[in-house]
Amino acid sequence: MTEWLYQLAPSPTLLLLIVLLVALCESLAVIGLLVPGVVLLTATASLAGHQHLSLPLLLAAAFVGAVIGDGLSFWLGHRQRERVHRLWPFTRHPEWLARGIMFFKRYGDFSILIGRFVGPVRPIVPMVAGMLNMPAWRFAAVNIASALLWAPVYLLPGYLLGHSWDKLLALPSSGERWLIALGLMLIILGVGFSWLRHQLGRGGWVYMRLARLSRETPRRRRLWLALSGAHPRNEIPLASLALLVGSLVALCGWTLWVLEHGNPSLPMDRQIRTLLASLTNSWLQTASNIMALIGDMLGIIALTLPWLAWLLFSRRIAAFLHISSALVGGGFANLIFKHLAGRIRPDTPDYLTGSFSYPSAHTSTSIVLIGLAAAFTAEALPAKRRMWVYWGATLACLPMALSRLVLGVHWTSDLIGGALLGLVVCAITRLSYQRFEHRPLTPCPWGWLTVASLALLTTRIIWLPHI
Missing domain, CATH: 1.20.144 (Vanadium-containing Chloroperoxidase; domain 1)
Incomplete structure (x- = not known):
């Protein structure tokens, strides 16, 4: 099975390019909401570990992709600050942009670091930082620092799994x-x-069915009201x-x-x-x-x-x-x-x-x-x-x-x-x-x-x- 995995795996150069592109897309405004970055990065990191690809090179590829992705998002927000809310998909989902703005206003510069690790706002916050005129030099500093932390957190688990794949596959027959x-x-x-x-839960089929049954007799109704009345929201x-x-x-x-x-x-x-x-x-x-x-x-x-x-x-x-x-x-x-x-x-x-x-x-x-x-x-x-x-x-x-x-x-x-x-x-x-x-x-x-x-x-x- 290990030989089969080796045959399917891309070349080391292509793997590094894939990691860079996935990291870039995951950090890119809007696109990052659609790309399953965690899954793709874990899979490619596992293949890299399986091939014993240089770990520093792998982390460097992810770091570069993440910095470029956030940088492009920041640039987009800065250049299109007046038009962003009229662009797709924010015309259909204005709450996405509102959530990013609220997140940035609450945590300031620190939101760039936190946003790296929070899925729903990750590709939005850098664009919002550009929209709200965050100084470019300050954004670049936080962008680089956050990418240095993000790359090992997202890649090391998959890399270690791939690096130990041979041993994990060598299972005793009795353990399968x-x-x-x-x-x-x-x-x-x-x-x-x-x-x-x-x-x-309230609104679930079982809950609603029990609630209907409780109304069939006075005794059941009294019991249901007594139980639900003890709860602040009148819910059992x-x-x-x-x-x-x-x-x-x-x-x-x-x-x-x-x-x-x-x-x-x-x-x-x-x-x-x-x-x-x-x-x-x-x-x-x-x-x-x-x-x-x-x-x-x-x-x-x-x-x-x-x-x-x-x-x-x-x-x-x-x-x-x-x-x-x-x-x-x-x-x-x-x-x-x-x-x-x-x-x-x-x-x-x-x-x-x-x-x-x-x-x-x-x-x-x-x-x-x-x-x-x-x-x-x-x-x-x-x-x-x-x-x-x-x-x-x-x-x-x-x-x-x-x-x-x-x-x-x-x-x-x-x-x-x-x-x-x-x-x-x-x-x-x-x-x-x-x-x-x-x-x-x-x-x-x-x-x-x-x-x-x-x-x-x-x-x-x-x-x-x-x-």
Whole structure:
């Protein structure tokens, strides 16, 4: 199969040209909205890594394309500032331009840097900067600095994947069925959760059907009114209720099954551990070690401290108390489950001595943190866009969970138990939060808070490893 990939791959020179053009188009005004740049860059970077193409050359091609694309957008906005709003597609979608203008006015020069990493405004902000007469020298400085950061962030994951492709393809025959089963399970659960959450929300088919059934008898009507009356928007939070019931039942059943099979593990756990042992390489170990630092207590504090401080000082007390309680309560629940199960880890490094395996605290904590962030974000979005937030949260949680398997400190069943426990905590938190009137979480200085979180997290990773 590797020989087949080599035959399909373009020449190194053509690959560099493709990367440059994709980076340029993705940064170009309007066109960047239509080009699936992330997918194309990841694919070409993977081919480049597979061919062992020079990484500095690859990053340089992406850097040059991004600088030229933003530069052309800036020039267009500067030259056509009076006519931009009359050009297609802004005649049909004036909100695109309005969103870019509002974003630029809110963050100023910093919007060029943030815009590199934010899909909907990425190709609009440089043009808006030209329209609003940002000095060319200042734009050029921010453009170059942001492109230097953007190129490795977008290309390195694909390049590393392609560079390790040979090893990833050399799977033991016994592991193929587990990979297929896990992949199908994740897809089915993800699609099922998205569909069910939409149907149980206000306006969904299931919600509307239940509402109609409630009007058929006086008793049902009184029950429905009582339940919906407890909610500030006269809406029964069916999605959160269903998540709580489903995840709690699954957690209890899964935990009993794990305990019934005793130590050290299930047959599934041992086979998947053997599979992952054959895939272990240096960059996977390094990435997993970084994930371990991000997901422990100090890492979570570093990530959440700026956000919790903002919630507290902006007097959004309900959100502050619920998120804090969810993280602390989830931590205590993990300790209780670990001591009740008393399950031995597959491997116990010094910093985990005395800690049991089931459930995975890293997995449950990441689901609580990312899941609540997704829920609060989705709350402020139109119903049609909420699905993408939850899919993004799911994809963000996967690396944290899988890194525990790569490090060999958890069994696969530990991750499933941790995920279910995290979902239970998320559901309880959302049900409690939805019972109260509360201030909206927007507007929020999310750009500055993100930078502060990443700065604290970087400090924690570099100077405070495993303490």
